[in-house]
Amino acid sequence: MLTAAVETGCDFGTLVQRHQAMVFSIALHFLRDRATAEEVAQEVFLSLHRNLHRVETPAHAAAWLRKVAVQRSIDEGRRRSRRPQVALEDVGEPAARVAPGDPLLSELLRKLVATLPEAPRMVMVLRYQEDLEPAEIAATLEMPVATVKSHLQRSLAVLRGKLARRGIGERETGWTG
Amino acid sequence: MDWLEDELRRALARQEPPEGFAERVLARSVRGASDARRWLAVAAMVVVAAGAGGAWRQHQGNEAKQEVILALKLASAPVHRIQSEVRGITQ
Amino acid sequence: MKSLFVFVCLAALPVLAAPQQFQLNLDSVAAKASEHVEVSLNASTLQFAARFLDANNPDEAKVKKLIAGLEGIYVRHFTFKSTGAWSQADLEPVRAQLRGPEWSKIVGVVSSEEGENAEIWLRTSGNKSIGVAIVSTEPKEITVVNIAGTIDLEALAELGGHFGVPKVKPPEKGHKEE
Numbered sequence: 147m148l149t150a151a152v153e154t155g156c157d158f159g160t161l162v163q164r165h166q167a168m169v170f171s172i173a174l175h176f177l178r179d180r181a182t183a184e185e186v187a188q189e190v191f192l193s194l195h196r197n198l199h200r201v202e203t204p205a206h207a208a209a210w211l212r213k214v215a216v217q218r219s220i221d222e223g224r225r226r227s228r229r230p231q232v233a234l235e236d237v238g239e240p241a242a243r244v245a246p247g248d249p250l251l252s253e254l255l256r257k258l259v260a261t262l263p264e265a266p267r268m269v270m271v272l273r274y275q276e277d278l279e280p281a282e283i284a285a286t287l288e289m290p291v292a293t294v295k296s297h298l299q300r301s302l303a304v305l306r307g308k309l310a311r312r313g314i315g316e317r318e319t320g321w322t323g
Numbered sequence: 324m325d326w327l328e329d330e331l332r333r334a335l336a337r338q339e340p341p342e343g344f345a346e347r348v349l350a351r352s353v354r355g356a357s358d359a360r361r362w363l364a365v366a367a368m369v370v371v372a373a374g375a376g377g378a379w380r381q382h383q384g385n386e387a388k389q390e391v392i393l394a395l396k397l398a399s400a401p402v403h404r405i406q407s408e409v410r411g412i413t414q
Numbered sequence: 415m416k417s418l419f420v421f422v423c424l425a426a427l428p429v430l431a432a433p434q435q436f437q438l439n440l441d442s443v444a445a446k447a448s449e450h451v452e453v454s455l456n457a458s459t460l461q462f463a464a465r466f467l468d469a470n471n472p473d474e475a476k477v478k479k480l481i482a483g484l485e486g487i488y489v490r491h492f493t494f495k496s497t498g499a500w501s502q503a504d505l506e507p508v509r510a511q512l513r514g515p516e517w518s519k520i521v522g523v524v525s526s527e528e529g530e531n532a533e534i535w536l537r538t539s540g541n542k543s544i545g546v547a548i549v550s551t552e553p554k555e556i557t558v559v560n561i562a563g564t565i566d567l568e569a570l571a572e573l574g575g576h577f578g579v580p581k582v583k584p585p586e587k588g589h590k591e592e
Contacts, residue, residue, distance in 0.1 A: 387463035401550030
């Protein structure tokens with residue numbers, strides 16, 4: 147293990163520090179449960195530890211971690227076997243006219259994303275958390291690029307509709323951009 | 324830039340895991356390695372005690388296990404791809 | 415004496431009947447491939463291997479559950495150096511058998527853009543499913559699988575990428591580094 151780390155420059159501790167936010171956040175935004183997200187994230191890094199000798203470069207480690215985090219999050223979601231229910235009445239609603247970056251809007255969006263079906267939900271997380279292009283998302287999820295783009299379009303339309311029903315939209319926010 | 328996409332980037336920005344996460348992972352990885360070394364030592368003693376026949380059987384068993392894992396890895400990849408495609412169409 | 419008995423038992427394993435459900439006669443494909451993996455596991459070997467799968471390891475526990483009761487797993491996997499090295503005609507010996515009355519195709523996915531094709535066939539006896547055939551082709555890869563017995567395909571799909579390093583190529587130069 148030490149030999150592999152020296153050869154590839156992939157010290158395990160460094161990889162954990164560098165990528166813990168990415169791995170944890172993929173699990174968190176997909177599963178919407180901090181404790182479960184931490185468990186999943188720990189399992190992902192332990193899996194990396196067992197396979198460190200196969201990782202070729204730091205960039206390879208990052209791509210590997212992202213893919214395994216996605217897979218384990220999806221698996222955990224299926225084990226819980228239900229989509230998180232958005233109890234919107236439990237959350238403070240943002241005002242109809244919201245300023246950019248309103249934390250209540252952010253929380254609402256996270257919950258709305260969590261109600262999407264499994265595949266579009268993960269597509270949205272990879273797009274807006276990781277800033278991946280559709281082709282990169284397609285490679286990570288082993289799905290056609292056209293399907294990724296379709297998930298993105300439909301999900302954005304669904305979110306816009308749900309926000310509009312709450313009176314939250316471009317016009318009400320006063321955004322010009 | 325689309326306002327919704329901006330807000331989604333903000334909402335889904337990466338968050339740091341709870342404090343001490345890295346330490347917990349490193350502790351588990353070391354514990355796992357120690358456990359593995361301990362079990363290896365125990366297994367080595369069992370192998371020596373059981374004699375050459377037992378070691379050969381263990382070796383055969385591990386070989387068979389690796390073959391099974393390899394076979395399922397190769398079989399699961401196309402099935403996983405089909406499942407992803409079908410889910411992509413139906414969702 | 416005990417170790418001799420064990421040795422004899424293990425040596426006898428390959429002699430036991432192998433209930434492959436169709437002939438994986440792909441010699442013409444093997445001749446063109448740069449790499450060739452062949453795995454043939456009959457019921458006895460599967461049962462033997464199952465004893466060495468660690469029920470406390472989540473991945474191995476899944477494998478143990480998946481193979482319980484199977485009669486056999488037979489895999490031929492070929493990799494080619496360049497596209498165009500193989501043709502559909504090379505797979506005709508297998509496909510001809512799958513056109514038989516005991517087989518029916520349950521799902522097929524084609525990606526003409528990427529040149530990928532994957533099919534799952536079910537073998538039935540009466541109303542009972544007794545086997546699965548998987549034929550997967552990509553420009554530089556062919557995989558043909560026969561699983562004799564009843565297998566949970568959903569559980570098999572979920573295994574994809576769980577063992578070892580998933581198919582993630584190191585990013586090319588110029589890709590944003592983390």
